[in-house]
Every structure is written in structure tokens, then in C-alpha cells.
Amino acid sequence: PNRNEVVLDNILHSESDYEIKNMGINTEYSDFSPMFLDSSQVVFSSAKDSSFFNTRRYKWNNQPYLDLYVAKINKESQDLKNALKFSKKINTKYHEASVSFSPDNKTMYFTRNNYGKKLKRDKKGINHLKIYKSTKVDMEWTEAVEVPFNSDYYSTGHPALSPDGKQLYFVSDMPGSIGKTDIFVVDVLENGGFSRPRNLGPEINTEQKEMFPFFSGEKLYFSSDGHTGLGGLDVFQATYDEEKFGAVRNMGKPINSNKDDFSYIVNEENQQGFFASNRKGGKGDDDIYSFKRLIVEETPENLNAIAGVVTELMSGDVMPRALVQLLDENGIKLKEVEAADDGSFIFEDLEGSTKYTLKTVQEKYFDNEQIVATKENEQVNVDVSMKRLEEMIALENGIKKLKTEMIYFSFDKSNIRTDAAKELDKLVSVMNEYPNMVIKIESHTDSRGSKVYNKYLSDNRAKSTRDYIISQGIDASRIESAIGYGENQLINQCDGTVRCSEANHLLNRRSEFIIVKM
Numbered sequence: 001p002n003r004n005e006v007v008l009d010n011i012l013h014s015e016s017d018y019e020i021k022n023m024g025i026n027t028e029y030s031d032f033s034p035m036f037l038d039s040s041q042v043v044f045s046s047a048k049d050s051s052f053f054n055t056r057r058y059k060w061n062n063q064p065y066l067d068l069y070v071a072k073i074n075k076e077s078q079d080l081k082n083a084l085k086f087s088k089k090i091n092t093k094y095h096e097a098s099v100s101f102s103p104d105n106k107t108m109y110f111t112r113n114n115y116g117k118k119l120k121r122d123k124k125g126i127n128h129l130k131i132y133k134s135t136k137v138d139m140e141w142t143e144a145v146e147v148p149f150n151s152d153y154y155s156t157g158h159p160a161l162s163p164d165g166k167q168l169y170f171v172s173d174m175p176g177s178i179g180k181t182d183i184f185v186v187d188v189l190e191n192g193g194f195s196r197p198r199n200l201g202p203e204i205n206t207e208q209k210e211m212f213p214f215f216s217g218e219k220l221y222f223s224s225d226g227h228t229g230l231g232g233l234d235v236f237q238a239t240y241d242e243e244k245f246g247a248v249r250n251m252g253k254p255i256n257s258n259k260d261d262f263s264y265i266v267n268e269e270n271q272q273g274f275f276a277s278n279r280k281g282g283k284g285d286d287d288i289y290s291f292k293r294l295i296v297e298e299t300p301e302n303l304n305a306i307a308g309v310v311t312e313l314m315s316g317d318v319m320p321r322a323l324v325q326l327l328d329e330n331g332i333k334l335k336e337v338e339a340a341d342d343g344s345f346i347f348e349d350l351e352g353s354t355k356y357t358l359k360t361v362q363e364k365y366f367d368n369e370q371i372v373a374t375k376e377n378e379q380v381n382v383d384v385s386m387k388r389l390e391e392m393i394a395l396e397n398g399i400k401k402l403k404t405e406m407i408y409f410s411f412d413k414s415n416i417r418t419d420a421a422k423e424l425d426k427l428v429s430v431m432n433e434y435p436n437m438v439i440k441i442e443s444h445t446d447s448r449g450s451k452v453y454n455k456y457l458s459d460n461r462a463k464s465t466r467d468y469i470i471s472q473g474i475d476a477s478r479i480e481s482a483i484g485y486g487e488n489q490l491i492n493q494c495d496g497t498v499r500c501s502e503a504n505h506l507l508n509r510r511s512e513f514i515i516v517k518m
Contacts, residue, residue, distance in 0.1 A: 017294040020254055023274075025071050025083040028284040032276035033098040033158075033212070033263040034080075038105065042274060043070050043086055044288055045097035066095035068110065078272060078290040087141045090134060098158045098212070098263070102165045106136045109159035109168065112144070129157035131170055149186060149197050160213040161188075168194070169213040169220070179207040183222055203245050204238060212263040220245065223262035231258035235275060255291065304374045307346040308382035310339045310360055318343030319362060319386055326350075327357040352376045360384045364433065366426050389430045393515065402427055402439065402513035407465070409509070414460035416468045424465065427513060428472045438516040441465050441482040444489055446508040447496040451486055458484025465511055480516050 025031065025044070033045040047066045068086035073079075085091055086099075090110065099110040112132050128151070132144035150156050151174065158171040169185050174197070182205040187195035204210060206226025211233070214221045218240050223233040227248055234256040239246040255261060257279040266273030271293035276286045306326070310319040324345045325336040334356075339345045350356070352374055360368040365386040372382050394403045404423040409415075416424065431437050443462035445454040466482035487495075490508050494500035 018254055019292045019294055021290045022282060023080045023288045023290060025080045026283040026287040030286040031288050032286040034265055034274040034288050035099050036265060037070060037101060040073055041070055042073055042080055043068055043099050066097050067091040068096050068099055078292060089141050089143055100159045100161045102161060108134050111157035128152065129155035131156045131159045148194060158212050160215055162215045169215060171211045178202060178205040179209060179226055181209045181211050183210045183213050214265050216266055217268045221264045230256045232260040233262045235261050235264040302349050303377045304350040304352045305346055305348045305379040306350065306372050306382060307379055308384055309343045310384045310386060311343060313385040313387045322360050322362040325359040327359055329355055350374050358382060360386065362386055364389055366429060389433045392430050400515035402430060402515060407511045409461055414464050416464055424468055428469060428474060431474050434518055437518050438478050438480055440480050440514040440516055442512045442514060443484045444508060444510050445487050446505040447487045447490060447494055455484055455486035458486050
């Protein structure tokens with residue numbers, strides 16, 4: 001498919017959720033070019049004369065009585081009601097349309113056909129459009145004056161001020177146009193003058209018609225029959241950023257149809273606005289429609305997240321591609337992600353104030369498990385440090401040992417506690433990584449209690465340690481022996497002859513894992 005077909009396919013498949021209504025102020029003739037006067041009123045153009053019926057709005061040659069009207073916006077229904085003629089000073093026996101107001105509402109620009117108290121035509125008999133400016137004095141609009149970039153030889157129309165009032169966008173077929181009508185811009189100078197008109201360029205303007213600009217926030221909306229669309233004039237938008245326009249995007253259905261859709265305006269804050277169309281089902285030629293963007297399922301945004309970075313414990317380097325799992329309190333896996341190249345990961349849309357287990361897995365490393373609790377509507381950040389399996393192998397006095405954290409037994413007991421099981425699981429991981437490894441288990445007690453009893457107790461502890469390791473899938477032949485030494489191999493002076501703290505006694509209560517071969 002060619003580019004246009006792809007673009008069209010995207011437009012047809014990106015129908016947005018809008019509620020659209022035909023307005024009560026529409027007549028059987030042409031109603032178009034709505035513009036916000038303020039947050040509660042809209043000024044629009046209307047031809048109450050059937051002679052306008054058969055023409056398009058950019059050929060206003062001999063169609064009289066296009067006037068400006070003002071209507072109130074019903075906040076609930078968005079309908080436009082009680083349309084009144086805008087101002088006798090502005091409305092004349094010729095056409096007035098397409099109005100734009102300054103931010104302080106004291107200056108307005110509008111389009112009028114070439115008017116100097118009488119209709120002017122050029123040599124071809126065409127009556128051109130011109131932009132006029134009026135200022136408000138004592139709550140009344142004054143007699144309008146032409147802007148200096150008008151001409152008797154080409155048209156200027158559809159004025160639209162930027163939100164700050166410093167630029168005036170307009171449509172013209174002046175020399176230097178790319179197409180039949182283009183969008184231009186002038187700077188509105190502080191002394192009331194204007195810069196030279198600048199064409200917005202081929203990103204916006206095509207060889208066909210571009211018209212009805214409207215600038216809101218950082219976006220330019222306009223109508224065109226030159227960009228890929230659904231037929232006739234379609235409404236397009238282009239984002240303005242750092243002195244240039246981004247890609248032109250078709251607004252899609254239902255704003256656009258296979259007929260003419262134009263003069264789109266929007267309040268970006270509430271995503272409500274108006275546009276005109278001569279689509280099927282209207283009351284007249286061009287009708288004004290309101291639209292409201294429907295926010296699907298207005299649920300508050302869930303910001304509960306757990307994010308973190310996986311690093312290598314010893315070097316501190318980030319660890320890409322580690323598998324990070326999110327488990328519930330029962331250890332059931334809810335989600336898993338692979339850490340990115342920078343070691344980062346994130347779990348979003350989580351329950352608030354809930355405990356989760358974060359389990360991180362990487363080959364040749366110990367599994368890392370930590371409990372993390374979410375807060376209410378905020379992101380919790382965690383650090384995950386991964387320890388290499390081989391870091392458990394240490395050389396002590398020429399003897400290779402597997403170094404675990406202290407494996408505790410309850411006082412006078414020899415069963416494997418949960419905290420001890422976690423440490424022994426690490427040892428099992430190393431033995432799985434080194435399938436030829438054979439170990440000896442040596443269990444030691446402190447000096448408290450009788451020597452005979454301590455020997456018996458440490459033997460039982462060594463045996464239950466061996467049984468646990470075998471239960472985790474290690475072959476019994478890989479454990480050469482499991483012997484208890486009681487208090488025969490104390491590693492400090494706490495032999496019962498000196499006072500020792502509990503912490504010092506604890507150092508003697510230990511299990512050691514000697515590597516016989518690897």
C-alpha cells in the first residue's frame with residue numbers, strides 16, 4: 001500500500017470517543033466559523049439568505065448577508081441558544097465572518113468581503129476577502145479598519161490569534177502561496193502594526209486549500225482538502241514546538257466525514273468545542289456541531305508502582321536482563337519483567353498499601369528476594385543487589401569452605417528454621433552450579449551445657465542440616481560426612497572460664513561447610 005492508503009487506514013481505525021450534537025441555532029442555510037468570545041459565549045457566521053446556499057464559503061463572490069451572531073453556551077448540554085446579531089458597527093450589507101478575539105477581548109479581527117462602502121471587484125469581477133480589525137471602546141465595538149496586508153488583488157481571511165495575541169494566523173491566496181489557499185502568519189507588534197506575512201510552509205500548506213486556522217495551547221488546528229483525509233475538507237492538527245510545527249495529523253472520525261468539516265475550535269481544558277460541517281443529516285447547508293471528548297472510564301489514575309535497578313553486589317555495576325518477578329503474599333507469581341539494559345524495571349497498576357515479594361533471578365547469582373510494600377498512589381523505589389554464587393566459596397587457613405550467613409538453631413533444638421532454610425538454599429544453589437562439589441558438614445556449639453550433651457546436640461544439628469540439603473535434590477553421596485564437634489573447636493576465649501556476652505557465645509554456635517573437592 002502507498003503512504004496515503006496507510007494514513008487513511010490509520011485514520012479510519014483511530015475513531016475517538018466524541019459526543020457530537022447538531023446545534024439549535026442552525027438554520028436551513030449556512031452556519032459556520034464558531035469562535036469563543038469568552039467561556040460562556042460563541043460568535044459565529046450565518047447566512048440567512050438562500051443565495052449563499054449553492055456556494056462554498058471560500059467563494060463569497062455575490063452572496064450577500066453573511067453576518068456575525070453571538071450565542072450563549074449552555075454549560076450542561078453545550079447547546080448554543082438565543083443567537084443575536086453581534087454588532088451593527090461590524091455587520092454590514094456585505095459578508096462578515098470568521099472572527100477572532102484578543103486575550104483581553106478588546107480587539108477583534110474578522111473577514112469581510114472587499115468593502116469600501118461599496119462592493120469592489122478586481123478585473124476578473126471577483127470580490128476579494130479582507131481582514132478587518134475593530135477595538136472596543138466603552139463596551140462598544142468601533143468602526144472596523146483594514147489590516148495593512150490586505151489587497152484588492154488577492155484575498156485575506158479567516159483570522160485567528162495565538163492564545164497570547166502575539167501572532168495572527170490567516171488564510172490567503174497571495175503571491176507566494178503554495179496552493180489554492182494557504183495559511184500565513186504575521187507578528188502583532190506592540191505599536192499595533194504587523195510584521196510581513198510568512199507562509200507556514202509545505203509542512204502545513206499543500207497545493208490544495210488550507211483554511212480556518214485555530215490556535216489553542218501548543219496546537220494549530222486547520223482544515224484542508226490537500227492532506228490525506230476522508231473526503232472534502234477535513235480538520236487537521238499540528239503541534240507547535242520550539243518555533244516549528246510537528247507532523248500534521250487528521251482528527252479522524254467522527255470530527256471528520258466524507259463531506260466538508262471545518263472551522264474547528266476547542267477548549268483544551270475540558271476537551272469541548274465546536275466545528276462546522278455540511279455532512280449528511282444536518283439542518284441546512286453548513287451546520288455547527290458541538291463535540292465533547294468522552295473520557296473512557298473516568299477512574300482516578302493508579303500511580304501505585306514498584307520500580308528499581310538491579311546491580312551486581314560487589315562491583316555495583318548495573319545488571320541488564322535479570323528476570324524480576326512480583327509475587328503476592330502467598331508466593332504466587334503475579335507479573336514478571338526483564339530488567340532493561342540499564343538494569344531498571346517497573347511494575348505499575350498495583351494495589352495500594354499491599355505487601356509484595358520481589359524475586360530477582362539471574363544465572364550464576366543467588367536469587368534475591370525482598371518484601372516491598374506499596375504506598376497510596378506513589379511509586380516505591382527499591383535497590384536489588386545480586387550476589388554471585390562463587391562469592392560463597394572462600395579460603396580459610398588453606399581450607400576451602402562454603403560461607404553462609406550464620407545458620408541459627410533454636411535453643412536446645414536441632415530442627416531447621418525458616419531463616420536457616422533460606423541460607424541452606426543458597427548453598428544448594430552453589431552445589432547445583434558446581435555438580436562435582438563434595439562437602440563435609442561440621443556443626444559446633446558454644447561452651448554452655450555439658451560437653452557430652454553439646455556433642456550430642458551438635459551431631460543432631462549436623463544430621464538435620466544434611467537431611468535438609470538432600471531434601472532439596474542434592475545427592476547424598478555429595479555429603480561426605482555430617483559431624484557434630486560440640487564445644488571442642490571454639491573460635492574465641494568463651495570456654496566458660498571468662499565472662500562472655502551473648503554475641504560472643506553466638507559466634508561459637510555455627511555450622512561450617514568444608515569443600516572436599518570441586
